[in-house]
Amino acid sequence: MRGSKARYQGDGLELVGEAYGDPAAPPVLFFHGGGQSRNAWRGSARRLGEVGYHAITFDLRGHGESDWAQDGDYHVEAFARDIEKLIYQFSSRVTLVGASRGGQAALIAGSHHPDKIRLIMLADVAPDMPDDKIDGIRQFFSEGANGYESLDAAADALSVHLEQPRMADASRLARSMRLDESGRWHWHWDPATGREVFLHPPSENAAILAAVGRIQSPLVMVRAELSHLVNDRNTARFQSLAPQLEVLIAKGVGHMFTADRNDEFAAQLLAQLERY
Numbered sequence: 001m002r003g004s005k006a007r008y009q010g011d012g013l014e015l016v017g018e019a020y021g022d023p024a025a026p027p028v029l030f031f032h033g034g035g036q037s038r039n040a041w042r043g044s045a046r047r048l049g050e051v052g053y054h055a056i057t058f059d060l061r062g063h064g065e066s067d068w069a070q071d072g073d074y075h076v077e078a079f080a081r082d083i084e085k086l087i088y089q090f091s092s093r094v095t096l097v098g099a100s101r102g103g104q105a106a107l108i109a110g111s112h113h114p115d116k117i118r119l120i121m122l123a124d125v126a127p128d129m130p131d132d133k134i135d136g137i138r139q140f141f142s143e144g145a146n147g148y149e150s151l152d153a154a155a156d157a158l159s160v161h162l163e164q165p166r167m168a169d170a171s172r173l174a175r176s177m178r179l180d181e182s183g184r185w186h187w188h189w190d191p192a193t194g195r196e197v198f199l200h201p202p203s204e205n206a207a208i209l210a211a212v213g214r215i216q217s218p219l220v221m222v223r224a225e226l227s228h229l230v231n232d233r234n235t236a237r238f239q240s241l242a243p244q245l246e247v248l249i250a251k252g253v254g255h256m257f258t259a260d261r262n263d264e265f266a267a268q269l270l271a272q273l274e275r276y
Contacts, residue, residue, distance in 0.1 A: 015061065020045045035063075094116060220247075
């Protein structure tokens, strides 16, 4: 199944989405992690489109083909405002699916509009992420701003800085990167998204805790077994604040696992959609 690309209105800018399935079917909106693009969710979206859902993967602001923020705002609340705008572009209730930064934004946006949400499904997202574990992400964005001499070097950076198993086939990163005239590979994102002020400021956790405290919608979190950001402590805090939270485990993977585990995640998502 081939996707259909279109532009959607965010909060003062346009976002690019790629849709699969019947537009009249129940909508499922996918949001990737920081530094990724809509391609990270392509496998899951295609699978859902094949079995009767309207699945759309989005490039977050400043990522992929979506507009860069002219005001330079890449706080998690800005990503959430974009998702809030998207929610109301669908006549029926939506399912929000998000990994990492995309999951944080989906959680915040969905918490404001329970009447429009069918289900929120998160990939390795929780409040109270340890700040010292964010250092790798900071280094990843800093290094990535200069590009890489090869796809293998980019794969090495993902593994080292995000503390996850190295992907076996680095050539798969080509769909998420661009090659400049000098032969260096760059991620498809605005370098401003990696500024220190946007990477885990105190306001970010405050916004997530506030969202968790008011969330009413069905809520599922797929926790990466080898995650360096989601642990027993912050998972327990999450469940204490949102008693409806269900936690599933993705075995043998690290935090940014969705690009490599789409088939397994899609199966888990379909099982949850059948319930709700």
